[in-house]
Structures are given as C-alpha cells and as structure tokens.
Amino acid sequence: MSLTEHEIEHLREHIAHYPEKRAGAIYCLYYVQDKYGYIPRASLDEVSELTDLSPTQLDELITFYTLLRRRPVGRRLIRICDSISCYTRGSEQVLAAAKEAVGVEFGQISRDGAVTVLPSICLGLCDRAPAGLVDDSEDLGELTPEKIRDLICSYAAETLDSKAAGGQQILAVLKDQQ
Amino acid sequence: MGTLYIDDQPVEFQPGDNVLDAAKRANIEVPYFCYHPALGAVGSCRVCAMETVPSREGEQPRTVMTCTLKAQDGMRFKFAQSDKAPGVSKTMVEFYMTRHPNDCPVCDEGGDCHLQNMTVEVGHAYRRFDGQKKTYPNQLLGPLVWNTANRCITCYRCVRFYQDYALGDDFGAMGSRNNVLFRRIDDGAFDSPFAGNIITVCPTGTFTDKVFRRKYSRTWMLKKSASICAHCSVGCHVEPGARAGTLRRVVPNENSAVNQYFICDRGRYAPHASEAADRPLQVKVGGQPRQEPALAVLRQALAVSDARWGVMGSGREDVVTNLVLQQLAADLNAPFTAFTDPLTEVRTKTAVNLSLSAPSLQDIEASDCILVVGELTEHAPMMELAVRQALKQGKPVLMLHASASVLAGMIRKQRSLQAQTQAPVLWAETLQKLISQLTQEQADGWAALLKNAKAPVLLGVAEVMPTAVIKALAELAAVIGEHSRLGFALPAANSFGAAQVSQAGSSEQLLTSLESGAINALLVVGADPMSGWQGERWSKALAKIQHLVVVDHIHSATVQAATVVVPSAAVSERNGVFINYEGRVQSFAKAYSRETPVLLQEELIGLLSSDARARVQSQLQSMLGSAMPSPGSAGNRIKPATLPIGQVAEAVLGSGTALVLQGWHGEEEVAGFATELASLTPHDSVGIAPAYAKALGLTLDKNSRLTLSVHGKQLTLPVALSAQIAEGCVAVSRRAFAELQARLGDEVKLTAAIRLSEEPAEQPVVAQFTPVRGDHSNGGVRP
Ligand code: SF4
Ligand code: SF4
Ligand code: FES
Ligand code: FES
Numbered sequence: 001m002s003l004t005e006h007e008i009e010h011l012r013e014h015i016a017h018y019p020e021k022r023a024g025a026i027y028c029l030y031y032v033q034d035k036y037g038y039i040p041r042a043s044l045d046e047v048s049e050l051t052d053l054s055p056t057q058l059d060e061l062i063t064f065y066t067l068l069r070r071r072p073v074g075r076r077l078i079r080i081c082d083s084i085s086c087y088t089r090g091s092e093q094v095l096a097a098a099k100e101a102v103g104v105e106f107g108q109i110s111r112d113g114a115v116t117v118l119p120s121i122c123l124g125l126c127d128r129a130p131a132g133l134v135d136d137s138e139d140l141g142e143l144t145p146e147k148i149r150d151l152i153c154s155y156a157a158e159t160l161d162s163k164a165a166g167g168q169q170i171l172a173v174l175k176d177q178q
Numbered sequence: 179m180g181t182l183y184i185d186d187q188p189v190e191f192q193p194g195d196n197v198l199d200a201a202k203r204a205n206i207e208v209p210y211f212c213y214h215p216a217l218g219a220v221g222s223c224r225v226c227a228m229e230t231v232p233s234r235e236g237e238q239p240r241t242v243m244t245c246t247l248k249a250q251d252g253m254r255f256k257f258a259q260s261d262k263a264p265g266v267s268k269t270m271v272e273f274y275m276t277r278h279p280n281d282c283p284v285c286d287e288g289g290d291c292h293l294q295n296m297t298v299e300v301g302h303a304y305r306r307f308d309g310q311k312k313t314y315p316n317q318l319l320g321p322l323v324w325n326t327a328n329r330c331i332t333c334y335r336c337v338r339f340y341q342d343y344a345l346g347d348d349f350g351a352m353g354s355r356n357n358v359l360f361r362r363i364d365d366g367a368f369d370s371p372f373a374g375n376i377i378t379v380c381p382t383g384t385f386t387d388k389v390f391r392r393k394y395s396r397t398w399m400l401k402k403s404a405s406i407c408a409h410c411s412v413g414c415h416v417e418p419g420a421r422a423g424t425l426r427r428v429v430p431n432e433n434s435a436v437n438q439y440f441i442c443d444r445g446r447y448a449p450h451a452s453e454a455a456d457r458p459l460q461v462k463v464g465g466q467p468r469q470e471p472a473l474a475v476l477r478q479a480l481a482v483s484d485a486r487w488g489v490m491g492s493g494r495e496d497v498v499t500n501l502v503l504q505q506l507a508a509d510l511n512a513p514f515t516a517f518t519d520p521l522t523e524v525r526t527k528t529a530v531n532l533s534l535s536a537p538s539l540q541d542i543e544a545s546d547c548i549l550v551v552g553e554l555t556e557h558a559p560m561m562e563l564a565v566r567q568a569l570k571q572g573k574p575v576l577m578l579h580a581s582a583s584v585l586a587g588m589i590r591k592q593r594s595l596q597a598q599t600q601a602p603v604l605w606a607e608t609l610q611k612l613i614s615q616l617t618q619e620q621a622d623g624w625a626a627l628l629k630n631a632k633a634p635v636l637l638g639v640a641e642v643m644p645t646a647v648i649k650a651l652a653e654l655a656a657v658i659g660e661h662s663r664l665g666f667a668l669p670a671a672n673s674f675g676a677a678q679v680s681q682a683g684s685s686e687q688l689l690t691s692l693e694s695g696a697i698n699a700l701l702v703v704g705a706d707p708m709s710g711w712q713g714e715r716w717s718k719a720l721a722k723i724q725h726l727v728v729v730d731h732i733h734s735a736t737v738q739a740a741t742v743v744v745p746s747a748a749v750s751e752r753n754g755v756f757i758n759y760e761g762r763v764q765s766f767a768k769a770y771s772r773e774t775p776v777l778l779q780e781e782l783i784g785l786l787s788s789d790a791r792a793r794v795q796s797q798l799q800s801m802l803g804s805a806m807p808s809p810g811s812a813g814n815r816i817k818p819a820t821l822p823i824g825q826v827a828e829a830v831l832g833s834g835t836a837l838v839l840q841g842w843h844g845e846e847e848v849a850g851f852a853t854e855l856a857s858l859t860p861h862d863s864v865g866i867a868p869a870y871a872k873a874l875g876l877t878l879d880k881n882s883r884l885t886l887s888v889h890g891k892q893l894t895l896p897v898a899l900s901a902q903i904a905e906g907c908v909a910v911s912r913r914a915f916a917e918l919q920a921r922l923g924d925e926v927k928l929t930a931a932i933r934l935s936e937e938p939a940e941q942p943v944v945a946q947f948t949p950v951r952g953d954h955s956n957g958g959v960r961p
Contacts, residue, residue: 044363052591054347059363063352121355 320367829923
C-alpha cells in the first residue's frame with residue numbers, strides 16, 4: 001500500500017503553497033483517506049516524509065480531529081449527533097435505532113459493508129436537532145428512529161457504483177480556499 | 179531572592195521560582211499534578227489554587243493557579259485561610275476521581291502515588307458521582323514499562339517529558355476532550371533511552387515499572403539507600419529499593435546535583451543483573467561448592483606455593499577496591515592492572531589527563547554550542563540527554579561520528595549539516611582543520627560557531643576515539659579559550675578512578691607476562707577480560723594457567739573459566755566510591771544484604787599486610803583529599819594526577835574498509851545480564867552506507883548479507899543499510915568484534931553472501947522477550 005509517484009508529486013506541490021511543510025499535513029491525510037477510505041499505518045510514514053511531522057504527531061492529529069480516521073468504515077458513514085440540543089430532542093433513540101439497523105456496534109462496519117454509524121459531537125445543525133451527517137458532506141435533520149432505519153435500508157440496497165464520492169467533496173472545499 | 183506571603187506567613191523564594199515552588203520550599207502542602215520542576219507548568223490540572231489578597235483598593239480577590247504565577251516580592255495569597263481555593267482543588271480532584279478506578283489496593287503505584295496523596299490531602303473522601311467510569315485500552319509497551327490506561331488523569335506530564343524534554347517521537351497524546359490516551363502508534367518497546375522516566379513523572383499508576391511489578395513490594399517496605407549508578411561514567415544518583423535480600427527496583431535519587439530528576443533506562447534496568455538466574459552466589463573451588471567464608475577461601479587460594487600472581491581490578495570496581503588490589507599486588511610482587519585492553523587503557527588515561535575542565539550535566543544543558551565526537555547516546559546516555567536540552571533550545575550541536583547514533587539522527591533532522599559521518603581515523607584531521615581556522619582568524623562554519631559561543635562545550639567518547647583525536651579535541655578546546663569546557667565519556671563508571679591506580683601500559687604488561695609464562699596465576703575482581711576487546715588473547719593466555727581466581731557478581735565468561743569463583747556484591751549491596759567523568763568523587767551506600775552472604779568488596783582489605791593497609795589509606799588521602807563525600811551528596815571534584823600513559827599502536831589510515839562499533843544505549847558489561855533490558859538488544863547486523871556499498875560495487879538491499887573477513891576469521895551478518903555509517907567503514911556490535919577477534923579500526927574484507935530470502939532456514943535469530951503469563955490481557959479492545 002503506497003502512494004504513486006504522481007500522487008506524491010501532487011502532494012509536494014500542494015505542500016509548497018504553505019510557508020511551513022507541516023501546514024500541509026491535513027490535506028495529505030485527507031488525500032490518503034480519500035484513496036483508501038481510511039489512513040493506514042504505512043501512510044503515516046509516507047506523509048511524515050512529506051511534512052516533517054513524525055508519524056506519532058500525525059496520529060495525534062488524526063485522533064484529535066473527528067473527520068480523520070485510522071480504521072476502515074462502510075461505504076456510507078453516518079454520524080449522528082449526541083450533543084446537548086440533539087440529546088434533548090431524542091438523539092439517544094435515533095442512535096439506538098441506527099445501531100439496531102446496522103446490527104453492529106458504533107464504529108464497526110455492517111456485515112454487508114454498506115454502513116458505519118458513529119455518534120458525533122455537535123454538528124452545528126442544532127436548529128434541526130436531532131441531526132446527522134452522511135459521508136461528512138450531506139446533512140440530515142429532524143431525525144427520528146424511523147427515518148434513520150429507512151435511510152440505512154436504502155444504503156444497504158445501493159449498488160456499489162452509485163456511491164457518491166463524499167470525501168472528494170471535502171478536498172474540493174479545501175482547494176477552493178487556497 | 180525575595181519574600182511573598184502565604185496565609186500571612188513570609189515565604190522566601192529563589193530567582194525563577196513560581197509561587198508553587200516557593201510554597202513547596204516552605205513546606206506548605208499545595209496540591210499539584212501537572213507541574214513538575216523539570217517540565218515546568220502548564221496550568222492544566224487546576225488543583226494548585228490559592229486566592230490573591232488585593233493590594234489596591236477596588237481590586238477583587240481572585241483564585242489563581244500558583245504554578246503559572248512567577249513569584250514576586252510582596253505578593254500575598256490565602257491558601258488554608260481562603261474560603262474558595264481549597265474548594266477548587268477538592269472539586270478538581272473529585273472530577274479526576276469520577277473516572278479513576280478504585281484499584282488502589284492492587285495498584286503498583288501504591289505507597290508512591292501522588293494522586294492518592296493529593297486525594298487524601300484535599301479531603302475528597304467520598305464518591306458522590308454515581309455514573310459509570312470510563313475504561314480505556316492498555317497498550318503493551320515491551321519488557322520495561324507497563325501501562326494501565328484507566329488510571330490516567332491527563333496531566334500530560336508523560337508526553338511533556340517524552341516529547342518536549344527528551345525529544346522522543348514515538349509516544350504521544352492521542353484523542354481529544356475526555357477521550358485522551360497516552361500511547362505509541364504501535365504496541366512494543368519505546369525507542370527512547372529515557373522512556374523509563376515516564377514511570378517516575380506519571381503521578382498515577384498509569385505507567386509503572388514492569389520489572390518491579392513482577393517482584394512487587396509495597397514501596398514503604400523497600401530498603402533503600404543513596405547509591406550511584408554503576409553503568410556508565412556519568413555517575414547518576416540512584417535509589418535502589420530492595421526487599422527480602424533481592425533488588426526490586428531502581429529510581430532516580432532526586433536530590434542530586436548530578437542528574438537531578440531523571441536516569442536513563444540502562445541505569446534503571448541494568449542493576450537487575452543482580453537477580454539474574456545464573457548469578458554466582460556460591461563460593462566454588464574447582465567447580466565444587468565450599469562452605470568456608472569467601473575471604474578464607476581467597477586467602478587459601480592466594481597461598482598456593484607454585485603460583486606467581488598477577489592481579490586485575492577494573493573500571494566497574496570502586497576506588498577503594500582498586501587501591502586494595504594494587505597494594506595486594508605489591509604485597510605479592512605481582513603485576514597489576516585495572517584495564518583489560520591496552521588500547522582502551524591508553525585512550526582512557528589520555529582522556530582522563532585532559533579532563534581538567536569537564537562540564538557538569540548542567541553546564542552542558544546551558545551551553546550555547548556543543549561539539550560531540552563519537553556516538554554519545556550509546557556510551558553516556560544522561561550526558562546525551564543534557565545535550566538534547568541545548569539542541570531543543572536551538573543551540574548548535576555539532577557532531578562527528580562513524581556509526582548510527584540516536585543523537586546524530588536528531589541533529590540531522592533539525593540541521594542536517596551539523597552532524598557529519600566520518601571514519602575515526604579522519605577525525606583528527608577534521609579537528610586540526612578547525613584548529614587552524616580558529617588560529618588564523620578566518621573562521622566560518624563550525625569554527626565560527628565554536629568561536630562565537632559564550633560557553634562552548636566539547637564532548638568526546640574516549641573508547642572510540644583514537645588517541646590523536648582525544649589530543650586534537652583538547653587542543654581545540656585550548657585554542658577556543660579558557661571559557662570552553664572539555665569532557666569525555668569514559669568506558670566505565672569508575673574509569674577515572676581506575677586510571678589513577680594503574681601503571682603505564684599495565685594491561686599489556688599483564689597480558690605479556692601471562693603469555694610468556696612469567697606469571698601463572700591471576701586474581702580478577704569485577705572484570706571480564708575474556709569478553710572484552712582482547713577477549714581472544716586473554717582466553718588463550720588464561721587457558722594455559724592453573725590458577726584463575728575470579729571475584730564477581732555476574733556469570734561472565736571469565737567466571738565460567740575460573741578455578742576459584744568468589745561471588746561478590748552488586749553495587750546496591752555494598753558501600754564504595756566511584757569517580758565520574760568529571761573527576762567527581764561520589765560515594766554510595768548499601769541498600770540491602772543478600773540472604774546468601776556474598777563477599778563485600780570492602781572486605782578485601784583483610785587480605786593485606788598491615789603495611790599495605792597503611793599505604794591504601796595514605797593513597798586514598800592523597801587522591802581524594804581528607805573529606806570523603808557522604809552518600810547522596812554530589813562530592814568534590816578532584817584534578818587527575820598526570821598519568822603516565824605508555825604507547826599503543828593505533829589503526830592508521832588505509833585504503834580498505836575499517837570496522838567501527840555499532841553500540842546501543844542499553845549495552846554495558848553488567849547490563850548484558852539484566853534479562854529484561856538485554857532482551858531489547860538489537861539484532862546483529864553489519865551497518866553500511868548505501869553510497870559506500872555502491873562505491874565498492876556491492877548491490878545490497880534489506881535481504882542482503884555480507885561476509886566479513888579479518889585476519890583469517892569470518893563472520894556473515896545481515897546488512898543494515900544506513901546513511902549514518904561513515905564512508906570507508908562498516909559498523910558491527912561488540913559481539914561481532916569478539917567473534918571476529920577484531921579491534922576497533924581493523925581493516926576488513928567484505929564479500930556478498932547468500933541473500934536472506936534465498937536461505938530462509940538461516941534467518942537471524944531475533945532476540946525475544948518471553949512474556950510471562952498474563953502479559954497479553956490488554957484490558958480491553960484496541961482502539
Ligand atoms: S499517563 Fe500519567 S503522566 Fe501521562 S497524562 Fe496520564 S496521569 Fe499524567
Ligand atoms: S547515564 Fe550512565 S550513570 Fe546515568 S543512569 Fe544512565 S547508565 Fe547510569
Ligand atoms: S447539538 Fe446536535 S447538532 Fe448541535
Ligand atoms: S499544578 Fe498548577 S494547574 Fe496543575
């Protein structure tokens with residue numbers, strides 16, 4: 001598992017935009033995550049080479065930010081808010097329903113590979129509590145146990161090729177800001 | 179200096195103190211967690227609270243964190259008298275305890291637990307929170323450190339030591355908010371030579387000493403003493419703890435001016451060699467156990483009629499023992515040495531002669547330009563930790579080295595040009611160039627840095643430096659000027675002392691006397707000549723003699739060959755005096771006695787005639803002066819007597835490939851018998867720089883092997899490619915040197931051998947630590 005020369009070249013170019021190499025770390029990590037769906041161990045060494053941050057510092061970064069992950073997830077990643085507004089509006093029941101629907105613990109991949117559910121801190125969607133986020137890009141509001149069950153069933157029925165490239169959208173946002 | 183007031187009590191403070199320091203100095207028991215005198219304050223734990231007393235009208239009293247406030251004259255605080263501050267501390271501790279497990283009765287930190295003390299101190303006695311406790315996965319961290327993650331109170335001391343203080347990069351703080359874990363990316367042993375200190379700085383039982391927990395005792399039941407580490411020439415102050423006649427743990431002795439709060443992992447774990455299963459504990463003559471007292475057996479052995487004796491002391495034996503042996507040799511009319519290798523003897527003595535202005539560890543930390551010659555981490559770890567403090571502050575650290583060294587890697591990461599790999603035969607020339615640049619006032623590069631520094635420090639590793647290099651480094655120091663300081667890491671804890679007692683060329687003389695048959699009996703105390711640089715020569719010479727009497731506490735090769743074995747005391751089991759690399763005379767005190775009595779080295783004086791005893795006393799006087807330092811105090815420094823050195827042949831610049839030493843930080847004669855530490859010994863390999871291999875026409879990768887041939891001896895080893903090995907050199911371990919019967923700098927022929935992947939049956943044997951049952955319960959799922 002490793003980045004191609006072309007990809008490394010792209011990352012180097014991107015890093016060159018910043019006054020300090022390490023400022024490019026987040027971009028590189030997202031890039032790797034988009035490629036594999038998560039950030040594998042070997043990639044820490046590769047990104048470390050590029051950014052002059054040690055693999056440990058990169059792992060500190062990844063574990064600090066919820067949107068970066070070191071483990072694979074399902075084709076669809078659903079985050080459901082468990083912070084205060086959503087909690088008062090019933091997010092506990094939504095999370096319980098979601099867990100039941102995927103049939104595995106939070107953070108694990110459903111047996112068909114379709115979905116991973118994660119509890120999340122406030123998503124900034126408090127006005128639409130209980131809220132959620134799919135593939136870190138598509139927001140869900142006014143969730144109910146029924147709605148979340150339906151959604152998970154629809155994802156399970158999706159064919160592989162219809163999956164939207166959620167992560168790519170984040171990269172697009174990052175690029176626009178430069 | 180100044181005075182502030184706490185609860186109306188005047189409290190004196192020192193420059194640089196914060197309010198918490200001052201309060202601690204005055205024995206006011208303010209609670210604290212995140213603050214540590216060496217690591218500073220971050221104000222994160224919020225328990226060191228006091229209330230300010232307004233000094234001006236209109237000002238409101240405030241609750242402040244005393245660790246983050248610089249002490250200033252006339253400040254006033256309420257602590258015990260405050261209505262608020264103690265409540266803040268108590269509430270914070272209560273918060274910490276909502277998550278902390280109630281496992282004090284079975285916790286290894288028990289008796290030494292800062293968290294437990296503070297919890298009791300602030301008066302949090304009853305749990306009110308009835309929610310669930312969070313649990314966290316433990317991580318397996320190798321044979322030395324044990325992790326119980328649930329006990330963490332996130333004070334960040336461990337990472338602040340590991341990353342910020344010791345510049346390690348394989349341990350960190352993972353996660354955020356109330357989900358923070360202190361761990362490595364992957365399971366396994368730490369890279370840092372100083373990792374064991376996270377046990378000491380952690381105020382809870384999150385990180386504990388894994389060796390200690392296998393032979394656990396309540397810490398207040400331990401017999402302790404102020405001792406000195408015997409595993410390198412730095413001479414760190416340590417406190418061994420023992421119970422039932424066995425060593426349980428070693429911790430830094432915090433009150434010392436030498437190493438202060440920390441020790442290296444060699445210092446923490448090497449002393450466990452005293453508990454090695456094969457440690458000699460029985461007096462044996464001709465392989466048969468004897469019940470008589472050790473001294474009587476020695477007396478008998480020395481009295482055999484046909485023996486012509488030689489006597490050997492060592493750099494790991496203390497000053498008094500070496501003096502006693504020297505005088506015993508005089509009584510017996512026998513040659514005496516405290517060295518096993520003529521080359522090491524000459525290098526050590528040359529270095530000791532020039533150690534007149536050796537810097538203390540504090541001097542090194544405060545230096546604004548350091549030049550290191552040789553692989554310092556691998557020879558004197560705490561000296562190197564002091565260098566890291568300067569490096570961390572962005573001060574230039576220049577380094578000349580020939581094999582892979584942790585410090586060199588660190589320097590290179592920051593400023594690649596300040597560490598240079600070079601074959602040791604070229605070092606003298608490089609230093610001479612610096613000298614001429616400095617004298618000709620046209621300094622640039624390294625010379626300019628050294629010239630412009632206010633407090634330059636030059637450090638050398640005597641064992642790996644050709645004599646000409648040692649002298650060149652001293653010349654450089656002289657040219658820089660009197661404000662420079664020059665010190666050498668010496669081969670053993672008491673090398674400085676050993677150098678004072680041996681005649682010029684003493685080891686060569688003893689060896690040749692054995693080889694020529696002039697002597698036919700040898701008394702060895704605390705040395706292992708058969709495993710050192712001249713191991714093969716000694717083995718051959720010793721095989722011929724009838725009487726080999728060995729006094730030691732490790733099952734060394736020489737002990738195994740001995741006709742008479744007398745078990746002696748390990749350092750924690752005896753009193754003695756070492757002289758460290760600075761010429762600092764430090765005495766150490768016995769922590770405990772073993773159940774089976776062993777010979778205490780101080781008893782050896784009983785072998786002497788009364789004349790000889792008097793000579794020992796007067797020599798001791800003239801060497802150390804009248805005042806013998808008390809254990810635990812950083813003793814006075816002595817000036818070395820100008821030692822007669824003698825001659826020895828050094829390697830010369832050849833066109834071939836030279837052998838250099840690849841060391842590691844846990845390596846030392848005694849340390850090799852400490853099971854857990856020794857289990858981390860790197861696999862044997864031959865280190866070579868990729869560019870140099872290419873220049874030799876060798877195509878190598880990580881599966882390649884090379885055959886080394888030196889004077890007809892051959893050894894095949896897996897290749898370790900590293901740009902940190904000098905051109906013209908290959909780097910191998912001490913073991914490989916012994917097997918090849920080679921000396922430092924010897925020329926070696928290289929031939930490519932069958933690759934590893936093509937010959938799987940001959941994979942190198944990986945040194946393995948056999949985990950004891952229970953090791954694999956990591957207390958939960960991995961994250
Ligand atoms: S492991 Fe110990 S030192 Fe590290 S943060 Fe936790 S309590 Fe503090
Ligand atoms: S630096 Fe040397 S003296 Fe100090 S603890 Fe380590 S081995 Fe012992
Ligand atoms: S609390 Fe749920 S989105 Fe803010
Ligand atoms: S010791 Fe002062 S805030 Fe932690």
